Amino acid sequence: MSKQFSDLGIQESIIKALDDLKIVVPTEIQQKTIPLLLSNTDVVGLAKTGTGKTAAFGLPLLQLIDTNVDAIQAVILAPTRELGHQIFSNLEAFTKYLPEVSIAETCGGIPIKPQIERLTSPTHIVVATPGRLIDLIQRKAISLKETQFLVLDEADEMVTILKEGLDEIIAELPKNRRTFLFSATMPGTIKQLIQNYLNKNVVQISANMETVGNQGIDHQYIVVDPIEKLDVLMHFLTSKEGERGIIFCKTKAAVNKLAKNLAINRFSSGALHGSLSQGIRDRIMEQFREGHINILVATDLAARGIDVKEMAYVVNYHLPDTYENYVHRSGRTARAGAKGLSLTVLQAEEVAEIADFERELGIKFVKFQKPTAENIEENNTLLWAKQIFKTKPNHEVSADFKNKVKTIFHHLTKDELIEKLLANQLLQTKADSNKEKPVKKFKN
Numbered sequence: 001m002s003k004q005f006s007d008l009g010i011q012e013s014i015i016k017a018l019d020d021l022k023i024v025v026p027t028e029i030q031q032k033t034i035p036l037l038l039s040n041t042d043v044v045g046l047a048k049t050g051t052g053k054t055a056a057f058g059l060p061l062l063q064l065i066d067t068n069v070d071a072i073q074a075v076i077l078a079p080t081r082e083l084g085h086q087i088f089s090n091l092e093a094f095t096k097y098l099p100e101v102s103i104a105e106t107c108g109g110i111p112i113k114p115q116i117e118r119l120t121s122p123t124h125i126v127v128a129t130p131g132r133l134i135d136l137i138q139r140k141a142i143s144l145k146e147t148q149f150l151v152l153d154e155a156d157e158m159v160t161i162l163k164e165g166l167d168e169i170i171a172e173l174p175k176n177r178r179t180f181l182f183s184a185t186m187p188g189t190i191k192q193l194i195q196n197y198l199n200k201n202v203v204q205i206s207a208n209m210e211t212v213g214n215q216g217i218d219h220q221y222i223v224v225d226p227i228e229k230l231d232v233l234m235h236f237l238t239s240k241e242g243e244r245g246i247i248f249c250k251t252k253a254a255v256n257k258l259a260k261n262l263a264i265n266r267f268s269s270g271a272l273h274g275s276l277s278q279g280i281r282d283r284i285m286e287q288f289r290e291g292h293i294n295i296l297v298a299t300d301l302a303a304r305g306i307d308v309k310e311m312a313y314v315v316n317y318h319l320p321d322t323y324e325n326y327v328h329r330s331g332r333t334a335r336a337g338a339k340g341l342s343l344t345v346l347q348a349e350e351v352a353e354i355a356d357f358e359r360e361l362g363i364k365f366v367k368f369q370k371p372t373a374e375n376i377e378e379n380n381t382l383l384w385a386k387q388i389f390k391t392k393p394n395h396e397v398s399a400d401f402k403n404k405v406k407t408i409f410h411h412l413t414k415d416e417l418i419e420k421l422l423a424n425q426l427l428q429t430k431a432d433s434n435k436e437k438p439v440k441k442f443k444n
Helices: 011-020 028-037 054-063 081-094 113-118 130-138 158-173 186-199 226-239 251-264 278-290 323-330 353-361 375-389 401-408 414-436
Strands: 045-046 074-077 103-106 127-130 151-154 176-185 203-208 218-223 244-248 268-270 295-298 311-316 340-346
Touching: 011 081, 028 054, 028 203, 045 054, 045 268, 054 074, 054 081, 054 151, 054 176, 054 203, 074 130, 081 103, 081 127, 103 113, 103 130, 113 130, 127 130, 130 158, 158 186, 176 186, 226 340, 226 375, 244 323, 251 268, 251 295, 268 278, 311 323, 311 375, 323 353, 340 353, 375 414
Parallel strands: 045 176, 045 203, 074 127, 074 151, 103 127, 151 176, 218 340, 244 295, 244 311, 268 295, 311 340
Antiparallel strands: none
């Protein structure tokens, strides 16, 4: 029989909020972690994205807060504002019947003054990004002298930031605090972090890597020539029309270039990377969550914290640099028990690396069927037709000139006009294709 949250020691007021959220059965990481956090030990939790880590540390934390003490008792650090906001929103939902617990969100990318003002009110839990928390500490706008709990969420994504600033944060915390570290992967840098900052008697637990949130991921790869990469991607996206997904690129420049190409071809998409203002990033994320756009083109870090249900696929437009990044990318899909596809686009010389990913991550890749040249040509022609359909009329063209153009076509029926336009487009496509083909040089 499956364990319930009550079996793990979670109090009734929190369980009532979980029931409202239709969260009934604890995930594996929650079953293993919650009793430990309710005890008196430091904990390292290793589990992939989409396995319920926020509730794993959030539920016991809420229960451990002493609402009779008006001081910050818990600090939760997240690598990005998007993830920080997601954690804050989840905790707010969990405290539906615990109004006396006060939670503040102090993440970077937005004005600091309202956050400073918020911290003048009683606050029990602070969700923060490391840089913003350090800024608040330096401004003496926050006191962590009574903080009993430090949570490092997605620690493997914060290694660089934490190396530079964790000492400063730790110096503000009581020595007898408890620390909880959660990560999807465990590289050497995280092991060093654990050794430096956690109790020597720390308990390390890991959830089965084939967890509820990841069982449904179908890992596939497709091999393309560089010249056909964009066309193959657009053919795939057409096949997924109406479904939501994320396309990952290595660099901001690549994100911008691909997003521009998708926009030209009238795909419902938006770009997300660290150089965009927080206002723009928030607007794009809201459009994505609300379903106004279906495709996000993003860098690895910018996409952290995106927890959108019904994400049908992720595309690795560039092979990730590390196994850890592949885990985080693919974990955006197949959330909460759903099915999803993780498609990696490769060039011929990269195919050998697939075996390394399979061995290291314990997964199996299947080759995705590449569309034929005829399939791609047909898809590109359909995209051309959509471009024409969605093009707004140019009202600056004079009526006299419009009439001259109409005169040329006035004998044609609608069907005849479409046939001629289509024939012209296909001829142009063929001519462009011949231009792109390398010229063979023959030796004498």
